[in-house]
Amino acid sequence: MREEEGLIEELFRSYYRSMRGAIYVKDVAKREFMFRGFDGKVRRHISFRDLEELRRHLIYEPPLDAYYSVSLYERPEAEMEDKGRIKADLLFDIDSSDLRDEGCERGSIWRCKNCGKSGMGLSPQSCPNCGSDKLEVNHWLNERCIEVSKEEVRKLIDVLTQDFGVDPDWILIAYTGNRGFHVRVTEGPLTLLGKEERREIAQYVMASGLDISSFIIPDGRGFRIDQRNGHVARALKYIGEPRVSSRDRRRMEELLKSSIERVRVKVDWMVTMDTGRLTRIPNSLHGKTGFRALSLTLDEYRRMNPFKDAIGLPAEPEMKVRIKMRVPAFRMRDESFGPYDEGEEQVLPAHAAVFLILRGRADPMEGNGLEV
Amino acid sequence: MLEEVRKLARERLMIAIRGKGFHAERSQPLEVYSFVAAKLIAAAAGRNVLARLANYEAKRFMKKCQSMSLDQLRAIARELGIELKGDGELWMDLASYLRGASKIGGARWRLVNRVVSRGFVLIDEYELGRILAEYVRENVMNTPQVELPDRLKRIADEISEISSRSRRPVDTKGDELPPCIEELVEKVKRGENVSHQARFTLASFLLSRGWKEERVIDLFRSLPDFSEKVTTYQVSHIAKRRYKPPSCDTMREWGLCPGDCGRRRV
Numbered sequence: 001m002r003e004e005e006g007l008i009e010e011l012f013r014s015y016y017r018s019m020r021g022a023i024y025v026k027d028v029a030k031r032e033f034m035f036r037g038f039d040g041k042v043r044r045h046i047s048f049r050d051l052e053e054l055r056r057h058l059i060y061e062p063p064l065d066a067y068y069s070v071s072l073y074e075r076p077e078a079e080m081e082d083k084g085r086i087k088a089d090l091l092f093d094i095d096s097s098d099l100r101d102e103g104c105e106r107g108s109i110w111r112c113k114n115c116g117k118s119g120m121g122l123s124p125q126s127c128p129n130c131g132s133d134k135l136e137v138n139h140w141l142n143e144r145c146i147e148v149s150k151e152e153v154r155k156l157i158d159v160l161t162q163d164f165g166v167d168p169d170w171i172l173i174a175y176t177g178n179r180g181f182h183v184r185v186t187e188g189p190l191t192l193l194g195k196e197e198r199r200e201i202a203q204y205v206m207a208s209g210l211d212i213s214s215f216i217i218p219d220g221r222g223f224r225i226d227q228r229n230g231h232v233a234r235a236l237k238y239i240g241e242p243r244v245s246s247r248d249r250r251r252m253e254e255l256l257k258s259s260i261e262r263v264r265v266k267v268d269w270m271v272t273m274d275t276g277r278l279t280r281i282p283n284s285l286h287g288k289t290g291f292r293a294l295s296l297t298l299d300e301y302r303r304m305n306p307f308k309d310a311i312g313l314p315a316e317p318e319m320k321v322r323i324k325m326r327v328p329a330f331r332m333r334d335e336s337f338g339p340y341d342e343g344e345e346q347v348l349p350a351h352a353a354v355f356l357i358l359r360g361r362a363d364p365m366e367g368n369g370l371e372v
Numbered sequence: 373m374l375e376e377v378r379k380l381a382r383e384r385l386m387i388a389i390r391g392k393g394f395h396a397e398r399s400q401p402l403e404v405y406s407f408v409a410a411k412l413i414a415a416a417a418g419r420n421v422l423a424r425l426a427n428y429e430a431k432r433f434m435k436k437c438q439s440m441s442l443d444q445l446r447a448i449a450r451e452l453g454i455e456l457k458g459d460g461e462l463w464m465d466l467a468s469y470l471r472g473a474s475k476i477g478g479a480r481w482r483l484v485n486r487v488v489s490r491g492f493v494l495i496d497e498y499e500l501g502r503i504l505a506e507y508v509r510e511n512v513m514n515t516p517q518v519e520l521p522d523r524l525k526r527i528a529d530e531i532s533e534i535s536s537r538s539r540r541p542v543d544t545k546g547d548e549l550p551p552c553i554e555e556l557v558e559k560v561k562r563g564e565n566v567s568h569q570a571r572f573t574l575a576s577f578l579l580s581r582g583w584k585e586e587r588v589i590d591l592f593r594s595l596p597d598f599s600e601k602v603t604t605y606q607v608s609h610i611a612k613r614r615y616k617p618p619s620c621d622t623m624r625e626w627g628l629c630p631g632d633c634g635r636r637r638v
Contacts, residue, residue, distance in 0.1 A: 165491020189467035197470035200483040209625035228487040
């Protein structure tokens with residue numbers, strides 16, 4: 001391995017050494033673990049007897065990314081079919097990449113794999129030059145991404161507590177360390193649901209397949225809307241008047257439809273369906289940012305700003321990098337950086353340099369010391 | 373008594389395989405013992421027989437529901453660990469609702485089209501019976517395979533023989549099917565009960581892929597409620613009208629999309 005990349009691994013190692021007490025996973029012996037190493041290799045079906053063993057592993061072989069299963073298993077190290085699932089947290093994945101928000105994508109760079117055309121900002125559905133839909137995107141991460149994700153978290157919490165009756169104490173919010181959040185229900189009857197049932201839950205949350213006419217009830221000469229469905233009731237707050245004459249029915253349905261678009265929660269439904277999914281170990285580092293995956297309470301998540309609260313690596317040592325893709329201006333720990341252009345060389349504090357390297361926007365340069 | 377139990381168990385299975393009518397109600401102990409015996413025999417006779425029996429018992433339960441009072445239904449639900457509440461209105465706890473309703477096809481059963489509040493789902497009396505019937509089906513399907521005494525074993529062999537005569541294995545190797553269709557084909561082959569929408573999807577898709585009507589009908593022979601007349605009519609209707617298979621969006625709405633496969637249409 002090149003010396004400069006070895007430095008990042010050393011930074012991760014010393015992070016895990018000093019933070020060992022903060023690494024905590026409930027029911028550790030019944031979980032499956034998965035790691036992506038600095039060699040790029042992914043290893044699954046790993047189990048640990050206790051927390052100490054897990055913590056030692058993170059220091060001994062610091063991973064780029066560290067995950068554990070949302071399921072509890074009888075035999076976590078076995079192949080999928082033989083694991084023996086006991087129960088599984090109900091998991092929701094909110095990722096700003098799915099939200100297609102212009103502000104969040106302002107610094108993202110897309111490139112057509114077919115003709116090589118590239119551009120900045122929200123990626124088009126297909127290449128404006130050659131029409132190919134094979135676009136690769138180097139996403140950027142800014143405060144706006146976190147804001148739009150938080151709004152989805154807020155809506156999801158409403159559905160979970162108001163509609164599904166989930167006790168707020170059973171809800172766990174985790175910042176992934178990159179562009180989104182994982183929300184989990186960790187206790188109660190919903191943790192015992194199977195795949196088909198979880199699909200129903202996900203589709204409800206997303207209002208996918210919602211048939212407005214199920215909630216419009218004939219009433220005298222007009223129509224009434226059954227306001228007891230969570231989505232419909234929340235959508236009505238944007239409209240008002242729940243009684244309509246027959247003539248207005250179509251207009252009402254249109255109005256409701258567009259308001260439901262505002263109240264529905266954009267989650268990745270395949271993640272929710274899949275009880276074999278993994279989530280990041282709390283306080284482990286994200287391999288695309290160097291940020292910490294944070295467990296947050298219902299109050300904390302609103303205030304959380306990853307550029308202040310989730311930075312895992314130290315400022316020392318300074319590192320020399322060469323910019324290989326344009327970098328927008330950003331702030332870390334109240335210090336401003338950038339914008340930088342392609343080809344520029346910069347000496348940056350370790351946490352900022354590693355952030356750019358892991359995002360694929362900069363390369364480390366020789367002459368970076370190993371004294372950490 | 374034992375002889376009578378065996379006889380009624382066999383009767384249940386025979387009618388279940390024939391797929392038509394119900395046995396005449398007997399005394400309660402006889403009903404209970406023969407139900408258990410029929411389950412054990414069916415489990416030994418194979419997945420398809422078990423699915424047939426499950427369908428039979430679920431349908432029979434539905435029929436019995438018509439003469440039951442709401443209080444009786446409530447008592448059964450309580451027995452199964454289902455929580456119900458509400459005066460005048462009927463609310464079922466979310467997890468119990470999903471356990472039953474996620475197996476039933478149709479937009480009205482989808483959670484997204486329901487009034488859901490504080491962990492409870494609004495249902496009516498008919499729907500309560502229908503959900504309980506799914507619990508009956510699940511109960512039968514979860515019967516373990518055990519070593520049977522000789523006389524029951526003989527019935528199992530007989531039933532298994534009769535049931536396999538009515539099935540014609542359909543080979544789908546070599547057909548490149550998208551994952552959602554593949555999953556449905558496997559479910560049907562295993563004798564699982566799939567929804568009306570799932571059957572429509574299969575028939576319209578396979579016909580559009582050039583399958584002959586006969587072959588599609590043979591695939592459906594494994595369905596627990598297979599009826600030659602109904603299936604033949606439906607399949608040839610779909611073939612004649614050249615119905616198109618549903619889009620991915622519709623598949624998702626129907627709860628039949630197992631996950632992103634990268635294709636834009638089925």
